[in-house]
Amino acid sequence: MANAIVSQSGGPTGAINASLVGVIEQACKHNEIANLYGAVHAVAGIVKEDFIDLKTLSADILERVAASPSSALGSSRDKPDAAYCEKVLAVFKKRDIRYFYYIGGNDSANTCHIINQMAQKSGYELRAFHIPKTVDNDLLVTDHCPGFGTAAKFVACALMGDDLDNRALPGIKIDIIMGRHAGFLTGAAALAKQRDDDGPHLIYVPERPVTMERFLAEVEACFKKYGRCVIAASEGICDTDHVTWAEKLSENAERDSHGNVQLSGSGALADFLAAQIKGKLKIKRIRADTFGYLQRSFAGLLSEVDVKEARQCGRLAVQWSMKELNGSVAIKRLGTGANYAADYFRTELKNVAEKTKSVPDEYINAEGNGMTQAFIEYALPLVGPLPKTEYLGTYPKV
Amino acid sequence: MANAIVSQSGGPTGAINASLVGVIEQACKHNEIANLYGAVHAVAGIVKEDFIDLKTLSADILERVAASPSSALGSSRDKPDAAYCEKVLAVFKKRDIRYFYYIGGNDSANTCHIINQMAQKSGYELRAFHIPKTVDNDLLVTDHCPGFGTAAKFVACALMGDDLDNRALPGIKIDIIMGRHAGFLTGAAALAKQRDDDGPHLIYVPERPVTMERFLAEVEACFKKYGRCVIAASEGICDTDHVTWAEKLSENAERDSHGNVQLSGSGALADFLAAQIKGKLKIKRIRADTFGYLQRSFAGLLSEVDVKEARQCGRLAVQWSMKELNGSVAIKRLGTGANYAADYFRTELKNVAEKTKSVPDEYINAEGNGMTQAFIEYALPLVGPLPKTEYLGTYPKV
Numbered sequence: 001m002a003n004a005i006v007s008q009s010g011g012p013t014g015a016i017n018a019s020l021v022g023v024i025e026q027a028c029k030h031n032e033i034a035n036l037y038g039a040v041h042a043v044a045g046i047v048k049e050d051f052i053d054l055k056t057l058s059a060d061i062l063e064r065v066a067a068s069p070s071s072a073l074g075s076s077r078d079k080p081d082a083a084y085c086e087k088v089l090a091v092f093k094k095r096d097i098r099y100f101y102y103i104g105g106n107d108s109a110n111t112c113h114i115i116n117q118m119a120q121k122s123g124y125e126l127r128a129f130h131i132p133k134t135v136d137n138d139l140l141v142t143d144h145c146p147g148f149g150t151a152a153k154f155v156a157c158a159l160m161g162d163d164l165d166n167r168a169l170p171g172i173k174i175d176i177i178m179g180r181h182a183g184f185l186t187g188a189a190a191l192a193k194q195r196d197d198d199g200p201h202l203i204y205v206p207e208r209p210v211t212m213e214r215f216l217a218e219v220e221a222c223f224k225k226y227g228r229c230v231i232a233a234s235e236g237i238c239d240t241d242h243v244t245w246a247e248k249l250s251e252n253a254e255r256d257s258h259g260n261v262q263l264s265g266s267g268a269l270a271d272f273l274a275a276q277i278k279g280k281l282k283i284k285r286i287r288a289d290t291f292g293y294l295q296r297s298f299a300g301l302l303s304e305v306d307v308k309e310a311r312q313c314g315r316l317a318v319q320w321s322m323k324e325l326n327g328s329v330a331i332k333r334l335g336t337g338a339n340y341a342a343d344y345f346r347t348e349l350k351n352v353a354e355k356t357k358s359v360p361d362e363y364i365n366a367e368g369n370g371m372t373q374a375f376i377e378y379a380l381p382l383v384g385p386l387p388k389t390e391y392l393g394t395y396p397k398v
Numbered sequence: 399m400a401n402a403i404v405s406q407s408g409g410p411t412g413a414i415n416a417s418l419v420g421v422i423e424q425a426c427k428h429n430e431i432a433n434l435y436g437a438v439h440a441v442a443g444i445v446k447e448d449f450i451d452l453k454t455l456s457a458d459i460l461e462r463v464a465a466s467p468s469s470a471l472g473s474s475r476d477k478p479d480a481a482y483c484e485k486v487l488a489v490f491k492k493r494d495i496r497y498f499y500y501i502g503g504n505d506s507a508n509t510c511h512i513i514n515q516m517a518q519k520s521g522y523e524l525r526a527f528h529i530p531k532t533v534d535n536d537l538l539v540t541d542h543c544p545g546f547g548t549a550a551k552f553v554a555c556a557l558m559g560d561d562l563d564n565r566a567l568p569g570i571k572i573d574i575i576m577g578r579h580a581g582f583l584t585g586a587a588a589l590a591k592q593r594d595d596d597g598p599h600l601i602y603v604p605e606r607p608v609t610m611e612r613f614l615a616e617v618e619a620c621f622k623k624y625g626r627c628v629i630a631a632s633e634g635i636c637d638t639d640h641v642t643w644a645e646k647l648s649e650n651a652e653r654d655s656h657g658n659v660q661l662s663g664s665g666a667l668a669d670f671l672a673a674q675i676k677g678k679l680k681i682k683r684i685r686a687d688t689f690g691y692l693q694r695s696f697a698g699l700l701s702e703v704d705v706k707e708a709r710q711c712g713r714l715a716v717q718w719s720m721k722e723l724n725g726s727v728a729i730k731r732l733g734t735g736a737n738y739a740a741d742y743f744r745t746e747l748k749n750v751a752e753k754t755k756s757v758p759d760e761y762i763n764a765e766g767n768g769m770t771q772a773f774i775e776y777a778l779p780l781v782g783p784l785p786k787t788e789y790l791g792t793y794p795k796v
Contacts, residue, residue, distance in 0.1 A: 011567075035796070040790075041566075051795060052796060053794075053796045057790075064786050068787040068788050068789070070559060070562030070565065071566040072790040072791070073791055074567075075566040077567065157697040157698045160697035160698075161412075161467040161468060161691075161692065161695035161697040164410070164469075164470075165410050165691050167472060168473040173691070266686060267664065267665010267666065267686070267687075267688055271669075274664070287664075287691065288664060289665075289691055290665055290688065291692070292686075292687030292688075293560055293687055294556050294559065294560065294689070294692065296563070297559035297560060297562055298555055298556055298559040299556075299558035299562075299787055300555045387466075388462055389462065389465075389466040389467070390415075390462035391468075391470055392436060392450060392470040392471055393450075393471055393472040395450040395451075396451075397438075397450060
């Protein structure tokens with residue numbers, strides 16, 4: 001018998017708490033685990049021994065946690081170096097923690113990997129498992145990441161409503177969506193299209209650099225065709241020199257501990273694009289919204305498939321840690337459309353820690369300004385059923 | 399037997415289509431109404447005779463319309479003058495339209511009133527009914543406006559998730575919410591609070607002007623107390639000279655046909671407030687989101703009470719028009735809490751057309767930076783059940 005610890009790292013999502021609850025409920029089934037500690041604010045909470053007792057939580061509380069957005073244990077943006085990881089390991093040793101479950105993106109997989117290697121070197125038996133989460137859907141190996149489906153549902157429902165709003169009061173509408181390097185979440189805007197002339201009419205992902213001239217020409221052509229234009233653009237939209245427009249417009253922008261410019265939590269990019277269109281195309285009604293933190297932490301709007309899979313990933317990490325030394329939980333897709341199902345497998349921590357994934361070429365249209373049917377078929381099962389909307393203004397006239 | 403016309407005006411909402419469907423289903427029950435025309439894009443569509451036939455729509459389509467956000471017939475920001483209203487009346491006469499149902503805010507009630515008076519003067523028998531809608535909840539006479547409950551639910555769910563996000567990664571978070579003159583929708587952010595230390599910690603409505611000095615002092619005090627601060631501010635937040643901060647920061651801002659500065663569809667105000675805090679309070683993590691058009695047109699997130707009442711308002715306008723000459727549908731509140739119910743009554747068009755309503759004093763706290771329990775009791779029944787969330791980070795440590 002030994003203790004276990006679980007924590008959540010990086011940006012919150014709508015499904016990361018389902019993974020946490022999966023860990024808790026599975027840990028309660030294993031007598032090998034004496035205490036299950038929840039470290040508050042990720043690695044920062046581990047080094048401070050800021051722990052709560054998770055095995056004593058009632059089923060009611062657990063169900064509420066599983067349905068709550070954001071990280072119920074708090075999160076951290078710390079990217080621990082070797083010395084930091086040594087401190088983490090020292091706490092593990094002090095508290096007899098032999099099972100480490102870390103829910104996060106590729107940086108978290110890397111932290112998990114480093115701590116695991118340190119433990120091995122020092123002859124300390126540790127079972128280290130990474131549980132994937134990210135709204136960006138950019139982890140390697142896994143077919144998709146828990147957290148993406150719920151964020152994608154928000155984006156799809158938002159675009160669906162926004163496109164109807166733009167039909168009611170036509171003009172240009174720009175929506176800025178999260179995703180610095182990977183365009184999966186921005187691509188999910190395509191799920192909003194139900195009719196041929198529905199928006200988003202243009203979708204810009206970071207994988208397809210575009211010049212301002214080309215962007216404006218495509219907006220103008222769309223406006224001429226439809227009398228309106230709804231644009232979904234990634235916060236990571238970049239010029240053909242691969243510098244993001246967000247960076248170009250803001251020289252003194254805030255940078256995070258990874259050296260990245262702050263993209264979310266500001267309307268600057270959206271307003272910049274709106275000003276470009278207004279200045280050069282002489283179109284009157286131009287509006288720009290930045291979806292910001294709502295797309296990753298919105299109460300009461302979950303993809304059922306996503307939270308179910310997220311929970312299962314948490315359960316399996318604990319189950320596998322009884323037999324295996326370490327790993328990351330990955331998802332394999334079985335079947336398509338209505339036959340969609342998920343299978344799960346273990347992959348090495350380093351496989352997930354190394355790099356991130358971009359949207360594959362076959363999911364982006366030839367023009368680089370929209371998504372393909374293959375992407376729709378990839379993303380829709382992860383989001384689940386979407387509302388069916390109706391617009392009457394285009395019905396035959398009498 | 400004569401023809402009827404229905405149209406939707408002003409900003410779309412999540413419930414305005416339920417009112418439209420209420421009109422359609424009730425009109426189908428009355429043989430007095432030969433054709434029910436839907437005018438596309440409000441008065442602009444009436445003068446162009448841009449009509450669709452609404453009596454022939456299937457029940458399936460009607461249910462989809464009722465559940466769709468935005469205005470299914472399109473909308474318009476035109477504020478018709480006397481000459482414009484004469485054109486409307488000329489079309490009514492030409493097409494033998496004797497029933498006029500107009501869904502909108504106080505400007506729409508005014509248009510309905512003017513056209514009704516013109517008809518009376520020229521001896522043309524017309525039944526003119528206004529059906530209330532607005533996310534701002536600022537119409538006179540009625541207890542509340544259809545459309546408010548659904549938008550308020552979006553705001554509450556957004557703040558609930560956003561506050562949990564801010565717990566996970568603490569800092570200052572500013573959320574800008576619609577409502578140029580009335581703070582009801584911004585106030586709905588208060589519905590997100592489930593725990594004593596939940597955000598929004600500060601709520602600023604247009605009814606309570608605040609100096610920048612005071613705003614910054616309140617943010618700083620909150621940050622000292624909680625280590626974080628979530629702020630819900632109306633887009634109409636104004637200085638003690640009653641000039642909105644949005645106007646102060648943008649001298650060349652776009653103005654609409656009413657002479658108002660464009661507030662929505664830009665992140666400028668949110669970014670301005672974030673910059674003020676960053677510049678003067680030396681707090682590191684500051685984020686700002688502008689909810690924009692999502693709060694009024696989001697697919698799949700409806701207040702059931704709201705859409706039920708909106709539909710009933712549409713039905714009653716038609717029913718009453720069989721006996722009464724004109725009027726606006728208003729809601730009276732019966733009972734509180736779980737005993738909440740709505741009753742409906744007719745009021746004169748001019749009563750609704752004249753002015754708008756502000757948030758009453760008893761709904762705003764003494765400090766002018768939050769809402770009272772009386773407001774919660776007023777707003778919650780209109781929104782319906784909200785998700786219950788859980789945050790574990792504040793649980794006792796082991």
